Amino acid sequence: MTVGRVLGTRDATPLEFWVGVAEGEYLQLDDVVALERVLPTGELVRMYGTVGQIVARHEGARFDSDVFLIEDGILPAEVTEAAQVTATRFEPEVFVPPRPGQEVRVAEGEERDRALFFDRMERKVPVGLARNGEPLWVNFEFINGDRGAHVNISGISGVATKTSYATFLLHSLFTSGVLGKAATNTKALIFNVKGEDLLHLDRVNARLDDEQRSKYSDMRLPSTPFESVGLFAPPRLDDPKGTADVASRSDVTSFFWSLHEFCVDDLLPFLFADAEDDRAQYTTVVYNVMAQLRHATGSDTGAAVVDGVKVRTFRELADLITERVQSDDHRHTWAGPAIGTGTINAFVRRLQASVRHLGRLIRADVADPQRHRISLEDQVTVVDIHNLNDRAKRFVVGVTLKRAFEDKERAGQSEELLMVVLDELNKYAPREGSSPIKEILLDIAERGRSLGVVLVGAQQTASEVERRIIANSSIRVVGRLDSAEAAREEYGFLPGPHRQRATIVKPGTMILSQPELPVPIVLEFPFPAWATRASEAVVPVDYDGPADPFEEL
Amino acid sequence: MKFTVETWDSDYGAPVGPELEDASENVDVTVECRPEDWRPLPPEGEPVHDLMFVDGVRRVDATLWIDQPPDFPGFALAATYAAGVVRCNGEAHVQTTAVERGLFTSANAVDVKTRVGDYEVKATKGTTPEELWLGIQQRMGDLEAAVARRAGGAELLVVDGPLSHARDLDNAVGYIKTQKVQYLPLELRQVLTSLPAGYRTPLFLTTSSWSRYSWYLRLANHAGPAGGLVRCEIDANIERREAIQVANRVTASLPRYASARHKDPRAPQNLYPIGGLERELRRRLGDKDLSMRALRRASAELSRLSA
Numbered sequence: 001m002t003v004g005r006v007l008g009t010r011d012a013t014p015l016e017f018w019v020g021v022a023e024g025e026y027l028q029l030d031d032v033v034a035l036e037r038v039l040p041t042g043e044l045v046r047m048y049g050t051v052g053q054i055v056a057r058h059e060g061a062r063f064d065s066d067v068f069l070i071e072d073g074i075l076p077a078e079v080t081e082a083a084q085v086t087a088t089r090f091e092p093e094v095f096v097p098p099r100p101g102q103e104v105r106v107a108e109g110e111e112r113d114r115a116l117f118f119d120r121m122e123r124k125v126p127v128g129l130a131r132n133g134e135p136l137w138v139n140f141e142f143i144n145g146d147r148g149a150h151v152n153i154s155g156i157s158g159v160a161t162k163t164s165y166a167t168f169l170l171h172s173l174f175t176s177g178v179l180g181k182a183a184t185n186t187k188a189l190i191f192n193v194k195g196e197d198l199l200h201l202d203r204v205n206a207r208l209d210d211e212q213r214s215k216y217s218d219m220r221l222p223s224t225p226f227e228s229v230g231l232f233a234p235p236r237l238d239d240p241k242g243t244a245d246v247a248s249r250s251d252v253t254s255f256f257w258s259l260h261e262f263c264v265d266d267l268l269p270f271l272f273a274d275a276e277d278d279r280a281q282y283t284t285v286v287y288n289v290m291a292q293l294r295h296a297t298g299s300d301t302g303a304a305v306v307d308g309v310k311v312r313t314f315r316e317l318a319d320l321i322t323e324r325v326q327s328d329d330h331r332h333t334w335a336g337p338a339i340g341t342g343t344i345n346a347f348v349r350r351l352q353a354s355v356r357h358l359g360r361l362i363r364a365d366v367a368d369p370q371r372h373r374i375s376l377e378d379q380v381t382v383v384d385i386h387n388l389n390d391r392a393k394r395f396v397v398g399v400t401l402k403r404a405f406e407d408k409e410r411a412g413q414s415e416e417l418l419m420v421v422l423d424e425l426n427k428y429a430p431r432e433g434s435s436p437i438k439e440i441l442l443d444i445a446e447r448g449r450s451l452g453v454v455l456v457g458a459q460q461t462a463s464e465v466e467r468r469i470i471a472n473s474s475i476r477v478v479g480r481l482d483s484a485e486a487a488r489e490e491y492g493f494l495p496g497p498h499r500q501r502a503t504i505v506k507p508g509t510m511i512l513s514q515p516e517l518p519v520p521i522v523l524e525f526p527f528p529a530w531a532t533r534a535s536e537a538v539v540p541v542d543y544d545g546p547a548d549p550f551e552e553l
Numbered sequence: 554m555k556f557t558v559e560t561w562d563s564d565y566g567a568p569v570g571p572e573l574e575d576a577s578e579n580v581d582v583t584v585e586c587r588p589e590d591w592r593p594l595p596p597e598g599e600p601v602h603d604l605m606f607v608d609g610v611r612r613v614d615a616t617l618w619i620d621q622p623p624d625f626p627g628f629a630l631a632a633t634y635a636a637g638v639v640r641c642n643g644e645a646h647v648q649t650t651a652v653e654r655g656l657f658t659s660a661n662a663v664d665v666k667t668r669v670g671d672y673e674v675k676a677t678k679g680t681t682p683e684e685l686w687l688g689i690q691q692r693m694g695d696l697e698a699a700v701a702r703r704a705g706g707a708e709l710l711v712v713d714g715p716l717s718h719a720r721d722l723d724n725a726v727g728y729i730k731t732q733k734v735q736y737l738p739l740e741l742r743q744v745l746t747s748l749p750a751g752y753r754t755p756l757f758l759t760t761s762s763w764s765r766y767s768w769y770l771r772l773a774n775h776a777g778p779a780g781g782l783v784r785c786e787i788d789a790n791i792e793r794r795e796a797i798q799v800a801n802r803v804t805a806s807l808p809r810y811a812s813a814r815h816k817d818p819r820a821p822q823n824l825y826p827i828g829g830l831e832r833e834l835r836r837r838l839g840d841k842d843l844s845m846r847a848l849r850r851a852s853a854e855l856s857r858l859s860a
Contacts, residue, residue, distance in 0.1 A: 060829055060832060073641050076833065351684045
C-alpha cells in the first residue's frame with residue numbers, strides 16, 4: 001500500500017529521509033515503511049525504516065495568523081504531512097539514499113519482520129506489541145549471554161511500571177518456549193521492594209479481561225500466572241517463632257541466617273555496605289573482625305561459639321565483638337594493630353545501630369534454621385525486602401546475590417540461566433563509591449554473561465547507577481522519564497523524538513533498544529496475568545491457610 | 554508641509570496614476586440615480602457564499618535573439634505564464650490552474666523544445682518590448698478565461714483586472730486595483746473621495762470598444778488618494794436593475810477578503826485569495842534559473858545540429 005513519496009525538498013540520506021504523506025493516507029510514529037531503489041547497475045536495493053517524527057504544515061501560509069484566514073475560507077492553502085524515516089535495514093547492504101519521488105509503502109507482516117530484523121533472529125522472545133497489534137521481539141542471544149546479556153529498565157516509579165515489565169519479560173522467557181530444554185532449570189530471583197506486590201505472582205489477576213488475554217495470545221503466550229513460585233519474607237520483629245512478616249498471605253517462608261553462617265560465611269562486610277561506609281577508616285576493622293569470626297564453631301540451632309563464648313542472638317554477638325575490639329587484651333588481634341580509638345568507636349557505633357534491624361535476620365532461636373534459607377528451588381523465587389530498613393535491605397540483597405552467584409559459579413552451567421530482578425539499582429550500585437554489593441553486581445554485569453547470570457536491573461534514573469552496569473546491559477528499556485533525566489547522556493540510545501516521548505508515555509508503554517536494531521522500538525505490554533497486589537489476587541478455592549489470616553495478630 | 558505615505562510598496566507603483574486620463578465624456582452617470590443624488594451607498598444584502606477569484610502570473614524567462622540572416626537578429630521573449638482559480642465557499646482552495654510557455658516574437662520562429670517544457674511561438678504585432686509584453690498579457694488573459702470556464706460557475710466570479718477577456722462568463726466581475734483613468738466628472742469626484750469603508754458609488758456606464766457598468770468601492774480605510782479604492786466592472790448586456798443587484802452583492806462580499814497592510818505589499822486592494830493564488834501560481838511557474846539554463850542548452854544543441 002503506497003502511503004507517500006520520498007521528499008526532495010529535504011535531504012534524503014541513506015540513514016534518514018523524509019516522506020511526503022499522500023492525500024487521504026496517514027503515517028504515525030513507529031510505523032514501519034519500505035521502499036525499493038533500482039541502481040544504474042540494475043541491482044535492486046530494498047530499504048526499510050521506521051517513522052520517528054511527523055510534521056504537518058500549512059503550505060502557502062506565511063504568517064501565523066494566516067491559519068485563521070485559511071480556516072475562514074479566505075486564503076487558499078494546503079495541509080501537508082511529512083514523516084521523518086530512520087533507516088533500519090538495507091538489502092543488500094548498499095548504502096545509497098532513496099531518490100526523491102520514490103514510492104514508500106507501509107511494511108506489514110513479513111516485510112515488517114524483515115525491516116526490524118525479526119527474520120534474522122533464530123531464537124526470539126516476544127517483548128510486547130506494536131501499535132498495530134503485531135508482536136515485537138528481542139533476540140534471545142542478547143539475553144542469554146551468547147552475544148550479550150542483561151536488561152536495564154529506567155523510569156519514574158508509579159507511572160513507568162518497571163517491575164511489571166520485568167515480570168512480563170520473565171513470563172515471556174519461561175512460557176514462550178525459547179528456553180527449550182533449559183526451561184526447567186532456568187530460575188529467577190526477584191527482590192520485592194514495594195509493598196507486598198510481588199508476593200502474588202502465582203495467583204490469577206482478577207482484573208485481567210478478555211481484551212488483555214487476547215494480547216497474550218497475539219504473542220502466543222499463555223495468560224496465566226507463574227506456576228512455580230517460592231516466597232520468602234523476613235521474620236516479624238520480636239517474634240520468637242520467626243513467622244514471616246507478611247499481611248496479605250500466610251504461606252510465605254520467613255528467611256534469616258544463623259549466627260554460625262554469619263560468622264563463617266564472611267557476611268559481616270554486608271552490614272557495612274553503603275557508600276558512606278566505604279570512605280570510612282573502619283573498613284580495616286570490619287575485615288579484621290570478619291577474619292576472627294571465621295574461626296567460630298556452630299551448633300544445630302545455628303548458635304555460634306566465638307572465641308570460646310557461645311552467642312545465641314545477634315545482640316550477644318554484637319556485644320561480644322564490641323567487647324573484643326575495645327578491650328586492651330584483644331584489640332590488637334580483633335581490630336587490628338595501630339587502630340585509633342576513634343575508628344574503633346565508629347565501627348562499634350554502626351555495629352550496635354544495626355542490631356535493631358538485623359536482629360531478626362541473624363539469629364539462632366528457631367529450630368531447623370535450614371528451612372529458613374533462601375533456596376532457589378522454584379522457578380521464581382521472590383525475596384521480600386520492602387519493610388526492611390536500608391542497611392538490612394543491602395545486607396539481604398548482598399548476601400543473597402553473593403550466594404546465588406557463587407552457586408552458579410560452582411555449577412558452571414551457563415545454559416540454564418539465573419535471572420536476577422533488582423529494582424532500585426541506584427541504591428545497590430550507585431555511580432559513586434564502592435561497596436561489597438556493588439562489587440557483586442559489577443561482577444554479575446561483567447562476568448555473569450559467561451556464567452548464565454542475567455541481571456534485570458531497574459531504577460528511576462540510570463544516571464545515578466554505575467556506568468559499567470548500564471554499559472553491559474544489551475537490552476535497555478525506558479518507561480516514563482522525568483524530562484530533565486531524559487536529556488542525560490545515559491539515554492543516548494534514544495533519538496530526539498523518542499526522548500521527548502519518554503516524558504509522556506503512559507503506563508504499559510515502553511521504549512526498548514536492542515543491539516541489532518539501530519532504532520528503539522516502542523511497545524505496549526499487556527496487563528499482568530498474575531496479581532501484582534493483594535487486591536488483584538484470585539485466591540484459590542482449595543486455600544488451606546487459616547480462615548482468618550489476621551488470626552495471629 | 555504635510556504628506557502621506559502610500560500604503561503600497563513602491564516596487565508596485567501606486568494604486569492611482571499621478572495623472573489620470575480623463576474619460577468622463579464617455580460616461581453616463583445616470584444609471585442608478587440623477588447626478589445631484591449621487592452619494593456613498595452602504596452595502597446592501599447578504600454577502601455571497603460561493604465566490605471564485607481568477608488571476609494569472611507571468612514571467613519572462615529569457616530574452617532571445619532569433620537568427621534571420623542577413624538581417625539583424627529578431628527580438629523575442631521566452632515567457633512562462635500561469636492562470637488559476639481560487640474558490641471560496643467556506644474553505645478557500647485552488648481549484649484549477651494552467652501553465653503555458655510561449656516564445657513571443659514577430660520574427661519568423663519555430664517552437665523551442667527544452668528540458669523544462671516547450672516554448673510555443675506566439676506571434677505578436679510588433680517587435681518592441683511593449684508589444685511583446687502586451688502579447689504575453691493577452692495570452693495570459695486568454696488562459697485566465699479558459700481556467701475560469703473550466704472551473705464551472707459560482708455566485709460571483711471575480712476576475713483580477715479588466716473584464717475584457719472574460720466578458721462572456723456568468724456572474725463575472727472585473728476587479729481593477731490600479732486607477733489610470735478618471736471616469737467621473739469633476740462635480741461627482743467628491744462622492745468618490747468621501748466614500749466610507751465598505752461603501753460604493755452609484756453605478757455608471759462607460760463605453761469604449763464595449764459597454765460596461767462600473768462603480769468604485771472602498772475596501773478599507775487606508776492612507777493615500779486611492780486609499781483602499783478599487784473599481785469594479787460588469788458587462789452592460791444585462792438589465793440595469795440586475796446590474797445594481799450585482800454591485801450590491803459585490804460590495805457586501807469583497808471587503809471581507811481585503812488584505813492587511815503587513816501581509817501584502819498591495820494591501821488592501823490585493824485580496825487574500827488572489828495573493829495566495831499568485832504565490833501558488835508563481836510556484837507552478839517553476840524555477841527561473843532552471844528555465845534559463847534549459848533555453849541555453851536548447852540553443853547550444855540547435856547550433857551543434859546546424860553545424
